[in-house]
Amino acid sequence: xxxxxxxxxxxxxxxxxxxxxxxxxxxxxxxxxxxxxxxxxxxxxxxxxxxxxxxxxxxxxxxxxxxxxxx
Amino acid sequence: xxxxxxxxxxxxxxxxxxxxxxxxxxxxxxxxxxxxxxxxxxxxxxxxxxxxxxxxxxxxxxxxxxxxxxxxxxxxxxxxxxxxxxxxxxxxxxxxxxxxxxxxxxxxxxxxxxxxxxxxxxxxxxxxxxxxxxxxxxxxxxxxxxxxxxxxxxxxxxxxxxxxxxxxxxxxxxxxxxxxxxxxxxxxxxxxxxxxxxxxxxxxxxxxxxxxxxxxxxxxxxxxxxxxxxxxxxxxxxxxxxxxxxxxxxxxxxxxxxxxxxxxxxxxxxxxxxxxxxxxxxxxxxxxxxxxxxxxxxxxxxxxxxxxxxxxxxxxxxxxxxxxxxxxxxxxxxxxxxxxxxxxxxxxxxxxxxxxxxxxxxxxxxxxxxxxxxxxxxxxxxxxxxxxxxxxxxxxxxxxxxxxxxxxxxxxxxxxxxxxxxxxxxxxxxxxxxxxxxxxxxxxxxxx
Numbered sequence: 001x002x003x004x005x006x007x008x009x010x011x012x013x014x015x016x017x018x019x020x021x022x023x024x025x026x027x028x029x030x031x032x033x034x035x036x037x038x039x040x041x042x043x044x045x046x047x048x049x050x051x052x053x054x055x056x057x058x059x060x061x062x063x064x065x066x067x068x069x070x071x
Numbered sequence: 072x073x074x075x076x077x078x079x080x081x082x083x084x085x086x087x088x089x090x091x092x093x094x095x096x097x098x099x100x101x102x103x104x105x106x107x108x109x110x111x112x113x114x115x116x117x118x119x120x121x122x123x124x125x126x127x128x129x130x131x132x133x134x135x136x137x138x139x140x141x142x143x144x145x146x147x148x149x150x151x152x153x154x155x156x157x158x159x160x161x162x163x164x165x166x167x168x169x170x171x172x173x174x175x176x177x178x179x180x181x182x183x184x185x186x187x188x189x190x191x192x193x194x195x196x197x198x199x200x201x202x203x204x205x206x207x208x209x210x211x212x213x214x215x216x217x218x219x220x221x222x223x224x225x226x227x228x229x230x231x232x233x234x235x236x237x238x239x240x241x242x243x244x245x246x247x248x249x250x251x252x253x254x255x256x257x258x259x260x261x262x263x264x265x266x267x268x269x270x271x272x273x274x275x276x277x278x279x280x281x282x283x284x285x286x287x288x289x290x291x292x293x294x295x296x297x298x299x300x301x302x303x304x305x306x307x308x309x310x311x312x313x314x315x316x317x318x319x320x321x322x323x324x325x326x327x328x329x330x331x332x333x334x335x336x337x338x339x340x341x342x343x344x345x346x347x348x349x350x351x352x353x354x355x356x357x358x359x360x361x362x363x364x365x366x367x368x369x370x371x372x373x374x375x376x377x378x379x380x381x382x383x384x385x386x387x388x389x390x391x392x393x394x395x396x397x398x399x400x401x402x403x404x405x406x407x408x409x410x411x412x413x414x415x416x417x418x419x420x421x422x423x424x425x426x427x428x429x430x431x432x433x434x435x436x437x438x439x440x441x442x443x444x445x446x447x448x449x450x451x452x453x454x455x456x457x458x459x460x461x462x463x464x465x466x467x468x469x470x471x472x473x474x475x476x477x478x479x480x481x482x483x484x485x486x487x488x489x490x491x492x493x494x495x496x497x498x499x500x501x502x503x504x505x506x507x508x509x510x511x512x513x514x515x516x517x518x519x
Contacts, residue, residue, distance in 0.1 A: 013181055013465050019132070034174050035181055050237035059378055061468035063451075 006066040012037045022052035072407035080414035083117040086110045102500045107424040126418040133452040136423050140460035151403030155259035164324030179309030181465045183302035191300035192230045193374040196476045197228045207516045216511040223338040225281025231302040250276035281323040336396040339506035343394045349487040358382045377475045385443040391456035395425035485515040
Protein backbone atom coordinates (compact mmCIF):
# COMPACT_ATOMS: atom_id res chain seq x y z
CA UNK A 1 0.00 0.00 0.00
CA UNK A 2 1.27 3.41 -0.92
CA UNK A 3 -0.35 6.79 -0.69
CA UNK A 4 -1.45 8.61 -3.81
CA UNK A 5 -2.51 12.23 -3.60
CA UNK A 6 -5.33 13.79 -5.61
CA UNK A 7 -6.25 17.48 -5.52
CA UNK A 8 -9.37 19.22 -6.83
CA UNK A 9 -8.10 22.58 -8.05
CA UNK A 10 -11.65 23.80 -8.65
CA UNK A 11 -11.99 24.05 -4.87
CA UNK A 12 -8.54 25.41 -3.93
CA UNK A 13 -8.28 29.02 -2.69
CA UNK A 14 -4.69 28.84 -1.50
CA UNK A 15 -5.28 28.83 2.26
CA UNK A 16 -1.89 27.05 2.59
CA UNK A 17 -2.80 24.76 5.47
CA UNK A 18 -1.26 21.84 3.51
CA UNK A 19 1.97 23.77 3.05
CA UNK A 20 2.08 24.44 6.78
CA UNK A 21 1.40 20.81 7.70
CA UNK A 22 3.49 18.98 5.10
CA UNK A 23 5.91 21.28 3.26
CA UNK A 24 7.77 18.22 1.90
CA UNK A 25 4.69 17.26 -0.09
CA UNK A 26 2.77 20.46 -0.86
CA UNK A 27 3.61 23.91 -2.15
CA UNK A 28 1.23 26.78 -2.86
CA UNK A 29 2.11 28.77 -5.96
CA UNK A 30 0.84 32.00 -7.49
CA UNK A 31 -1.28 31.68 -10.60
CA UNK A 32 -1.59 34.08 -13.54
CA UNK A 33 -4.97 35.08 -12.20
CA UNK A 34 -7.08 34.38 -9.17
CA UNK A 35 -6.07 32.59 -6.01
CA UNK A 36 -2.71 30.89 -5.54
CA UNK A 37 -3.16 27.13 -5.64
CA UNK A 38 -1.72 23.94 -4.24
CA UNK A 39 1.04 22.19 -6.16
CA UNK A 40 1.76 18.58 -5.23
CA UNK A 41 5.51 18.03 -4.96
CA UNK A 42 5.35 14.32 -4.16
CA UNK A 43 2.42 12.50 -5.69
CA UNK A 44 3.36 9.26 -3.91
CA UNK A 45 4.85 10.44 -0.63
CA UNK A 46 6.82 7.97 1.51
CA UNK A 47 5.16 6.26 4.47
CA UNK A 48 7.21 8.33 6.92
CA UNK A 49 5.19 11.38 5.93
CA UNK A 50 1.81 9.71 6.39
CA UNK A 51 0.74 11.63 9.47
CA UNK A 52 1.67 14.99 8.00
CA UNK A 53 -0.11 14.20 4.74
CA UNK A 54 -3.24 13.05 6.55
CA UNK A 55 -3.26 16.24 8.63
CA UNK A 56 -2.93 18.33 5.47
CA UNK A 57 -5.95 16.56 3.97
CA UNK A 58 -7.99 16.63 7.19
CA UNK A 59 -7.45 20.30 7.99
CA UNK A 60 -7.79 21.69 4.46
CA UNK A 61 -10.69 24.14 4.85
CA UNK A 62 -12.00 23.41 1.35
CA UNK A 63 -11.58 19.60 1.22
CA UNK A 64 -9.28 19.92 -1.78
CA UNK A 65 -7.03 16.95 -0.96
CA UNK A 66 -7.89 13.26 -1.26
CA UNK A 67 -5.45 10.55 -0.20
CA UNK A 68 -5.89 7.25 -2.03
CA UNK A 69 -4.29 3.98 -1.01
CA UNK A 70 -2.63 2.55 -4.12
CA UNK A 71 -2.64 -1.24 -4.34
CA UNK B 72 -28.10 32.26 -27.68
CA UNK B 73 -29.91 32.79 -31.02
CA UNK B 74 -33.59 33.71 -30.90
CA UNK B 75 -34.38 30.47 -32.66
CA UNK B 76 -32.53 28.36 -30.10
CA UNK B 77 -34.06 30.30 -27.22
CA UNK B 78 -37.59 29.88 -28.59
CA UNK B 79 -37.22 26.08 -28.46
CA UNK B 80 -36.75 26.18 -24.69
CA UNK B 81 -39.28 26.29 -21.87
CA UNK B 82 -39.50 29.26 -19.51
CA UNK B 83 -39.22 28.87 -15.72
CA UNK B 84 -42.59 28.53 -13.93
CA UNK B 85 -43.75 31.73 -12.24
CA UNK B 86 -44.62 32.07 -8.58
CA UNK B 87 -48.26 33.07 -7.82
CA UNK B 88 -49.31 36.17 -5.92
CA UNK B 89 -47.58 38.81 -8.02
CA UNK B 90 -48.87 42.40 -7.60
CA UNK B 91 -48.74 45.27 -10.12
CA UNK B 92 -45.53 47.34 -10.00
CA UNK B 93 -43.98 45.75 -6.92
CA UNK B 94 -44.26 42.10 -7.93
CA UNK B 95 -43.47 39.94 -4.90
CA UNK B 96 -41.57 42.60 -2.94
CA UNK B 97 -44.14 42.81 -0.16
CA UNK B 98 -44.24 39.09 0.63
CA UNK B 99 -40.45 38.95 0.28
CA UNK B 100 -40.09 41.77 2.80
CA UNK B 101 -42.26 40.09 5.44
CA UNK B 102 -40.10 36.96 5.68
CA UNK B 103 -37.88 36.31 2.70
CA UNK B 104 -36.65 32.92 3.93
CA UNK B 105 -40.21 31.55 4.10
CA UNK B 106 -41.15 33.25 0.83
CA UNK B 107 -38.29 31.47 -0.94
CA UNK B 108 -39.44 28.16 0.54
CA UNK B 109 -42.93 28.81 -0.81
CA UNK B 110 -41.47 29.53 -4.28
CA UNK B 111 -39.69 26.18 -4.24
CA UNK B 112 -42.71 24.26 -2.88
CA UNK B 113 -45.00 25.74 -5.54
CA UNK B 114 -42.75 25.65 -8.62
CA UNK B 115 -39.98 23.13 -7.93
CA UNK B 116 -36.34 23.34 -9.04
CA UNK B 117 -36.74 26.66 -10.89
CA UNK B 118 -39.13 29.34 -9.64
CA UNK B 119 -39.36 32.82 -11.14
CA UNK B 120 -40.52 35.76 -9.07
CA UNK B 121 -40.51 39.53 -9.49
CA UNK B 122 -38.53 41.86 -7.22
CA UNK B 123 -39.89 45.28 -8.12
CA UNK B 124 -39.26 44.67 -11.82
CA UNK B 125 -36.14 42.52 -11.50
CA UNK B 126 -37.09 39.02 -12.64
CA UNK B 127 -35.40 36.56 -10.32
CA UNK B 128 -35.11 32.79 -10.72
CA UNK B 129 -34.68 30.76 -7.54
CA UNK B 130 -32.67 27.59 -8.19
CA UNK B 131 -33.32 24.80 -5.66
CA UNK B 132 -31.88 21.36 -5.00
CA UNK B 133 -28.25 20.22 -5.03
CA UNK B 134 -28.02 19.88 -8.82
CA UNK B 135 -29.29 23.40 -9.55
CA UNK B 136 -27.30 24.85 -6.64
CA UNK B 137 -24.15 23.18 -7.93
CA UNK B 138 -24.71 24.72 -11.37
CA UNK B 139 -25.22 28.13 -9.71
CA UNK B 140 -22.14 27.89 -7.49
CA UNK B 141 -19.77 26.47 -10.10
CA UNK B 142 -20.61 28.84 -12.96
CA UNK B 143 -17.90 31.46 -13.30
CA UNK B 144 -18.27 35.23 -13.08
CA UNK B 145 -18.18 35.66 -16.86
CA UNK B 146 -21.58 34.00 -17.19
CA UNK B 147 -23.15 34.54 -13.77
CA UNK B 148 -21.87 37.79 -12.37
CA UNK B 149 -21.52 38.44 -8.66
CA UNK B 150 -20.43 42.00 -9.37
CA UNK B 151 -23.64 42.89 -11.22
CA UNK B 152 -25.80 41.34 -8.48
CA UNK B 153 -24.00 43.01 -5.58
CA UNK B 154 -23.74 46.64 -6.79
CA UNK B 155 -25.30 47.75 -3.50
CA UNK B 156 -21.93 47.08 -1.88
CA UNK B 157 -20.11 49.59 -4.12
CA UNK B 158 -20.78 52.77 -2.12
CA UNK B 159 -20.02 50.83 1.09
CA UNK B 160 -16.76 49.14 0.06
CA UNK B 161 -15.77 52.08 -2.18
CA UNK B 162 -15.39 53.01 -5.85
CA UNK B 163 -12.95 50.72 -7.62
CA UNK B 164 -13.09 48.09 -4.88
CA UNK B 165 -14.08 44.41 -5.42
CA UNK B 166 -17.45 44.44 -7.24
CA UNK B 167 -16.68 47.83 -8.79
CA UNK B 168 -13.14 46.93 -9.93
CA UNK B 169 -12.36 45.69 -13.46
CA UNK B 170 -12.36 41.84 -13.48
CA UNK B 171 -8.55 41.49 -13.32
CA UNK B 172 -8.24 43.91 -10.41
CA UNK B 173 -11.17 42.33 -8.61
CA UNK B 174 -9.50 38.94 -8.78
CA UNK B 175 -6.26 40.33 -7.37
CA UNK B 176 -8.08 42.16 -4.57
CA UNK B 177 -9.92 38.98 -3.60
CA UNK B 178 -6.64 37.07 -3.70
CA UNK B 179 -5.02 39.61 -1.36
CA UNK B 180 -8.03 39.35 0.94
CA UNK B 181 -7.54 35.56 1.11
CA UNK B 182 -3.80 36.03 1.66
CA UNK B 183 -4.78 37.57 5.01
CA UNK B 184 -6.52 34.31 5.93
CA UNK B 185 -3.59 32.02 5.20
CA UNK B 186 -1.94 29.63 7.63
CA UNK B 187 0.54 31.95 9.37
CA UNK B 188 -2.04 34.72 9.83
CA UNK B 189 -4.54 32.22 11.22
CA UNK B 190 -2.11 31.24 13.95
CA UNK B 191 -1.75 34.87 14.93
CA UNK B 192 -5.56 35.35 14.86
CA UNK B 193 -6.24 32.38 17.12
CA UNK B 194 -3.95 33.92 19.77
CA UNK B 195 -5.72 37.27 19.42
CA UNK B 196 -9.20 35.72 19.68
CA UNK B 197 -8.32 33.64 22.75
CA UNK B 198 -7.04 36.75 24.48
CA UNK B 199 -10.18 38.71 23.58
CA UNK B 200 -12.40 35.95 24.97
CA UNK B 201 -10.37 35.84 28.22
CA UNK B 202 -10.62 39.62 28.64
CA UNK B 203 -14.34 39.43 27.98
CA UNK B 204 -15.19 36.81 30.61
CA UNK B 205 -12.77 38.31 33.18
CA UNK B 206 -15.48 40.62 34.49
CA UNK B 207 -18.29 38.05 34.61
CA UNK B 208 -18.00 36.89 38.22
CA UNK B 209 -19.70 33.68 39.40
CA UNK B 210 -23.11 34.28 37.93
CA UNK B 211 -25.18 36.80 36.06
CA UNK B 212 -27.41 37.54 33.11
CA UNK B 213 -26.50 39.09 29.79
CA UNK B 214 -28.04 39.89 26.42
CA UNK B 215 -25.74 37.80 24.28
CA UNK B 216 -26.90 39.35 21.02
CA UNK B 217 -25.23 42.55 22.20
CA UNK B 218 -22.32 40.78 23.86
CA UNK B 219 -21.33 38.79 20.78
CA UNK B 220 -21.71 41.81 18.50
CA UNK B 221 -19.20 43.62 20.70
CA UNK B 222 -16.84 40.66 21.12
CA UNK B 223 -16.70 39.96 17.39
CA UNK B 224 -16.24 43.64 16.55
CA UNK B 225 -13.27 43.59 18.93
CA UNK B 226 -11.81 40.42 17.42
CA UNK B 227 -12.46 41.62 13.85
CA UNK B 228 -10.78 45.00 14.35
CA UNK B 229 -7.95 43.40 16.32
CA UNK B 230 -7.22 40.80 13.61
CA UNK B 231 -7.72 43.27 10.76
CA UNK B 232 -6.27 46.53 11.98
CA UNK B 233 -3.99 45.54 14.84
CA UNK B 234 -3.78 45.94 18.60
CA UNK B 235 -3.17 49.70 18.62
CA UNK B 236 -6.32 50.41 16.69
CA UNK B 237 -8.38 47.86 18.60
CA UNK B 238 -7.51 49.29 22.01
CA UNK B 239 -8.23 52.81 20.86
CA UNK B 240 -11.52 51.70 19.33
CA UNK B 241 -13.68 54.78 19.58
CA UNK B 242 -17.40 55.39 19.60
CA UNK B 243 -16.79 57.34 16.42
CA UNK B 244 -15.52 54.21 14.66
CA UNK B 245 -18.51 52.21 15.90
CA UNK B 246 -20.91 54.86 14.65
CA UNK B 247 -19.23 55.07 11.24
CA UNK B 248 -19.34 51.32 10.89
CA UNK B 249 -22.99 51.29 11.90
CA UNK B 250 -23.80 53.98 9.32
CA UNK B 251 -22.23 51.78 6.63
CA UNK B 252 -24.28 48.81 7.83
CA UNK B 253 -27.48 50.79 7.55
CA UNK B 254 -26.49 51.66 4.00
CA UNK B 255 -26.69 47.99 3.03
CA UNK B 256 -30.26 47.11 3.86
CA UNK B 257 -32.66 45.51 1.34
CA UNK B 258 -33.64 48.82 -0.29
CA UNK B 259 -30.02 49.36 -1.37
CA UNK B 260 -30.35 46.30 -3.61
CA UNK B 261 -33.10 48.12 -5.54
CA UNK B 262 -31.04 51.31 -6.01
CA UNK B 263 -28.10 52.26 -3.79
CA UNK B 264 -27.96 55.83 -5.13
CA UNK B 265 -31.48 57.05 -4.27
CA UNK B 266 -31.79 60.34 -2.41
CA UNK B 267 -32.09 58.96 1.12
CA UNK B 268 -30.71 60.17 4.46
CA UNK B 269 -29.29 56.70 5.16
CA UNK B 270 -27.31 56.82 1.94
CA UNK B 271 -25.95 60.31 2.67
CA UNK B 272 -24.84 59.07 6.09
CA UNK B 273 -23.28 56.01 4.44
CA UNK B 274 -21.22 58.15 2.03
CA UNK B 275 -19.97 60.48 4.78
CA UNK B 276 -19.06 57.50 6.96
CA UNK B 277 -17.12 55.85 4.13
CA UNK B 278 -15.12 59.04 3.61
CA UNK B 279 -14.29 59.50 7.29
CA UNK B 280 -13.37 55.84 7.73
CA UNK B 281 -10.81 56.22 4.97
CA UNK B 282 -9.25 59.14 6.86
CA UNK B 283 -9.00 57.02 10.01
CA UNK B 284 -7.57 53.96 8.29
CA UNK B 285 -5.40 56.15 6.07
CA UNK B 286 -3.87 57.49 9.28
CA UNK B 287 -2.78 54.02 10.38
CA UNK B 288 -1.48 53.23 6.91
CA UNK B 289 0.65 56.41 6.87
CA UNK B 290 2.01 55.63 10.33
CA UNK B 291 2.96 52.10 9.26
CA UNK B 292 4.62 53.27 6.07
CA UNK B 293 6.78 55.52 8.25
CA UNK B 294 7.72 52.56 10.50
CA UNK B 295 8.80 50.22 7.73
CA UNK B 296 10.04 46.80 8.87
CA UNK B 297 7.76 46.34 11.89
CA UNK B 298 5.76 43.06 11.85
CA UNK B 299 2.11 43.32 12.95
CA UNK B 300 0.61 39.90 12.14
CA UNK B 301 -2.72 41.42 11.13
CA UNK B 302 -4.67 41.67 7.88
CA UNK B 303 -3.76 45.31 7.26
CA UNK B 304 -0.12 44.28 6.99
CA UNK B 305 -1.08 41.72 4.31
CA UNK B 306 -3.28 44.22 2.44
CA UNK B 307 -0.48 46.81 2.40
CA UNK B 308 2.05 44.26 1.13
CA UNK B 309 -0.17 42.95 -1.70
CA UNK B 310 0.59 43.90 -5.30
CA UNK B 311 -1.14 43.91 -8.67
CA UNK B 312 0.39 42.12 -11.67
CA UNK B 313 2.41 45.27 -12.58
CA UNK B 314 3.96 45.39 -9.11
CA UNK B 315 1.96 48.40 -7.87
CA UNK B 316 0.44 48.40 -4.39
CA UNK B 317 -3.16 48.99 -3.36
CA UNK B 318 -3.96 52.63 -2.60
CA UNK B 319 -5.59 53.89 0.62
CA UNK B 320 -9.06 53.72 -0.91
CA UNK B 321 -8.61 50.10 -1.97
CA UNK B 322 -7.07 49.05 1.36
CA UNK B 323 -9.90 50.74 3.26
CA UNK B 324 -12.35 48.97 0.97
CA UNK B 325 -10.82 45.57 1.68
CA UNK B 326 -10.95 46.25 5.42
CA UNK B 327 -14.63 47.17 5.20
CA UNK B 328 -15.46 44.23 2.91
CA UNK B 329 -13.75 41.81 5.28
CA UNK B 330 -15.58 43.26 8.30
CA UNK B 331 -18.89 42.94 6.48
CA UNK B 332 -18.17 39.36 5.45
CA UNK B 333 -17.16 38.25 8.91
CA UNK B 334 -18.66 40.35 11.66
CA UNK B 335 -22.45 39.91 11.73
CA UNK B 336 -22.24 36.42 10.30
CA UNK B 337 -19.98 35.38 13.19
CA UNK B 338 -21.83 37.21 15.94
CA UNK B 339 -25.21 35.86 14.82
CA UNK B 340 -23.86 32.32 14.66
CA UNK B 341 -22.16 32.64 18.06
CA UNK B 342 -25.42 33.86 19.61
CA UNK B 343 -27.39 31.00 18.07
CA UNK B 344 -24.75 28.47 19.13
CA UNK B 345 -24.92 29.58 22.75
CA UNK B 346 -28.73 29.60 22.68
CA UNK B 347 -28.84 26.07 21.26
CA UNK B 348 -26.23 24.92 23.79
CA UNK B 349 -28.55 26.19 26.51
CA UNK B 350 -31.62 24.37 25.20
CA UNK B 351 -30.26 21.18 23.60
CA UNK B 352 -29.14 19.65 26.88
CA UNK B 353 -28.07 16.10 25.92
CA UNK B 354 -26.09 17.31 22.92
CA UNK B 355 -24.59 20.18 24.90
CA UNK B 356 -23.44 17.69 27.55
CA UNK B 357 -21.65 15.67 24.88
CA UNK B 358 -19.81 18.79 23.76
CA UNK B 359 -18.96 19.69 27.35
CA UNK B 360 -17.51 16.23 28.01
CA UNK B 361 -15.42 16.49 24.88
CA UNK B 362 -14.05 19.90 25.88
CA UNK B 363 -13.31 18.69 29.40
CA UNK B 364 -11.40 15.72 27.99
CA UNK B 365 -9.40 17.92 25.60
CA UNK B 366 -8.74 20.97 27.76
CA UNK B 367 -9.45 19.81 31.32
CA UNK B 368 -5.77 19.06 31.96
CA UNK B 369 -4.86 22.68 31.28
CA UNK B 370 -4.08 22.27 27.58
CA UNK B 371 -4.10 25.84 26.26
CA UNK B 372 -6.46 26.99 23.54
CA UNK B 373 -4.23 27.45 20.50
CA UNK B 374 -4.44 27.15 16.74
CA UNK B 375 -3.25 23.54 17.02
CA UNK B 376 -5.54 22.46 19.86
CA UNK B 377 -8.54 24.06 18.15
CA UNK B 378 -8.10 22.21 14.89
CA UNK B 379 -10.03 19.11 15.85
CA UNK B 380 -12.99 19.23 18.25
CA UNK B 381 -15.43 16.96 16.42
CA UNK B 382 -18.52 17.15 18.64
CA UNK B 383 -18.31 20.92 18.94
CA UNK B 384 -17.79 21.13 15.18
CA UNK B 385 -20.87 18.97 14.47
CA UNK B 386 -22.86 21.08 16.92
CA UNK B 387 -21.85 24.36 15.22
CA UNK B 388 -22.51 22.83 11.80
CA UNK B 389 -26.04 21.95 12.89
CA UNK B 390 -26.51 25.53 14.13
CA UNK B 391 -25.36 26.74 10.68
CA UNK B 392 -27.79 24.35 9.01
CA UNK B 393 -30.83 25.68 10.87
CA UNK B 394 -29.67 29.30 11.08
CA UNK B 395 -27.42 30.02 8.06
CA UNK B 396 -26.38 33.67 8.45
CA UNK B 397 -26.54 34.40 4.73
CA UNK B 398 -29.78 33.06 3.31
CA UNK B 399 -29.89 34.49 -0.19
CA UNK B 400 -26.98 34.27 -2.64
CA UNK B 401 -27.42 36.06 -5.96
CA UNK B 402 -25.86 36.38 -9.42
CA UNK B 403 -26.83 38.35 -12.54
CA UNK B 404 -27.22 36.33 -15.74
CA UNK B 405 -24.81 37.73 -18.36
CA UNK B 406 -25.46 35.21 -21.18
CA UNK B 407 -28.63 33.18 -21.79
CA UNK B 408 -28.51 29.86 -19.95
CA UNK B 409 -30.07 26.61 -21.10
CA UNK B 410 -30.65 24.78 -17.83
CA UNK B 411 -31.85 21.26 -18.72
CA UNK B 412 -34.13 22.62 -21.42
CA UNK B 413 -35.30 25.75 -19.62
CA UNK B 414 -34.19 29.22 -20.71
CA UNK B 415 -32.88 31.58 -18.04
CA UNK B 416 -32.46 34.75 -20.06
CA UNK B 417 -29.64 37.29 -19.81
CA UNK B 418 -30.53 40.19 -17.53
CA UNK B 419 -32.43 38.10 -15.01
CA UNK B 420 -31.13 37.46 -11.53
CA UNK B 421 -30.61 33.90 -10.31
CA UNK B 422 -30.61 33.08 -6.62
CA UNK B 423 -30.20 30.19 -4.22
CA UNK B 424 -31.46 29.90 -0.65
CA UNK B 425 -29.23 28.25 1.94
CA UNK B 426 -32.11 28.32 4.43
CA UNK B 427 -34.37 26.41 2.05
CA UNK B 428 -31.67 23.97 0.97
CA UNK B 429 -30.99 23.09 4.60
CA UNK B 430 -34.66 22.16 5.04
CA UNK B 431 -34.84 19.89 1.99
CA UNK B 432 -36.37 16.71 3.43
CA UNK B 433 -34.59 14.50 0.87
CA UNK B 434 -31.35 15.33 2.65
CA UNK B 435 -32.47 16.48 6.10
CA UNK B 436 -35.46 14.43 7.33
CA UNK B 437 -37.54 16.16 10.01
CA UNK B 438 -35.61 19.33 9.13
CA UNK B 439 -36.67 21.60 12.01
CA UNK B 440 -35.32 19.14 14.59
CA UNK B 441 -31.90 20.05 16.00
CA UNK B 442 -29.70 16.97 15.65
CA UNK B 443 -25.92 17.23 15.37
CA UNK B 444 -25.75 13.47 14.68
CA UNK B 445 -27.50 13.72 11.30
CA UNK B 446 -25.60 11.95 8.55
CA UNK B 447 -23.89 14.31 6.11
CA UNK B 448 -25.47 14.40 2.64
CA UNK B 449 -23.48 12.59 -0.05
CA UNK B 450 -23.35 15.77 -2.14
CA UNK B 451 -21.37 18.94 -1.37
CA UNK B 452 -24.26 21.10 -2.63
CA UNK B 453 -27.09 20.39 -0.17
CA UNK B 454 -25.40 21.74 2.98
CA UNK B 455 -24.09 25.14 1.88
CA UNK B 456 -23.75 27.60 4.79
CA UNK B 457 -20.55 28.94 3.19
CA UNK B 458 -21.72 28.49 -0.41
CA UNK B 459 -19.39 26.26 -2.43
CA UNK B 460 -17.35 25.91 -5.60
CA UNK B 461 -14.71 28.42 -6.67
CA UNK B 462 -16.30 31.37 -4.83
CA UNK B 463 -16.96 29.58 -1.54
CA UNK B 464 -16.64 31.84 1.48
CA UNK B 465 -12.89 32.12 2.01
CA UNK B 466 -13.46 32.95 5.67
CA UNK B 467 -14.95 29.56 6.51
CA UNK B 468 -11.88 28.31 8.39
CA UNK B 469 -11.54 31.61 10.25
CA UNK B 470 -15.21 31.49 11.23
CA UNK B 471 -15.01 27.94 12.57
CA UNK B 472 -11.76 28.64 14.40
CA UNK B 473 -13.24 31.72 16.07
CA UNK B 474 -16.43 29.91 17.13
CA UNK B 475 -14.45 26.99 18.53
CA UNK B 476 -12.13 29.35 20.41
CA UNK B 477 -15.13 31.06 22.01
CA UNK B 478 -16.96 27.91 23.11
CA UNK B 479 -13.89 25.93 24.13
CA UNK B 480 -13.23 28.78 26.58
CA UNK B 481 -16.82 29.39 27.74
CA UNK B 482 -18.47 26.03 28.09
CA UNK B 483 -16.14 24.28 30.57
CA UNK B 484 -16.32 27.31 32.86
CA UNK B 485 -19.97 28.31 32.81
CA UNK B 486 -23.38 26.72 32.44
CA UNK B 487 -26.05 28.65 30.58
CA UNK B 488 -29.83 28.73 30.66
CA UNK B 489 -32.51 30.67 28.81
CA UNK B 490 -34.07 33.56 30.71
CA UNK B 491 -37.18 33.90 28.53
CA UNK B 492 -39.63 31.24 27.31
CA UNK B 493 -38.06 28.91 24.73
CA UNK B 494 -40.31 30.11 21.87
CA UNK B 495 -39.20 33.73 22.23
CA UNK B 496 -35.78 32.86 20.75
CA UNK B 497 -36.55 33.09 17.01
CA UNK B 498 -34.75 33.94 13.79
CA UNK B 499 -34.98 37.62 12.89
CA UNK B 500 -35.53 37.94 9.14
CA UNK B 501 -35.63 41.74 9.03
CA UNK B 502 -31.96 42.14 8.10
CA UNK B 503 -30.01 40.54 5.27
CA UNK B 504 -27.83 38.65 7.79
CA UNK B 505 -29.76 36.23 9.96
CA UNK B 506 -29.55 36.51 13.74
CA UNK B 507 -31.74 35.69 16.73
CA UNK B 508 -34.42 38.23 17.55
CA UNK B 509 -33.18 40.40 20.36
CA UNK B 510 -32.82 40.58 23.22
CA UNK B 511 -31.23 37.17 23.58
CA UNK B 512 -30.97 36.86 27.35
CA UNK B 513 -29.18 33.98 29.02
CA UNK B 514 -28.22 33.34 32.63
CA UNK B 515 -24.77 31.97 33.35
CA UNK B 516 -23.39 30.29 36.45
CA UNK B 517 -19.85 29.18 37.15
CA UNK B 518 -19.40 25.41 37.14
CA UNK B 519 -18.11 23.90 40.38
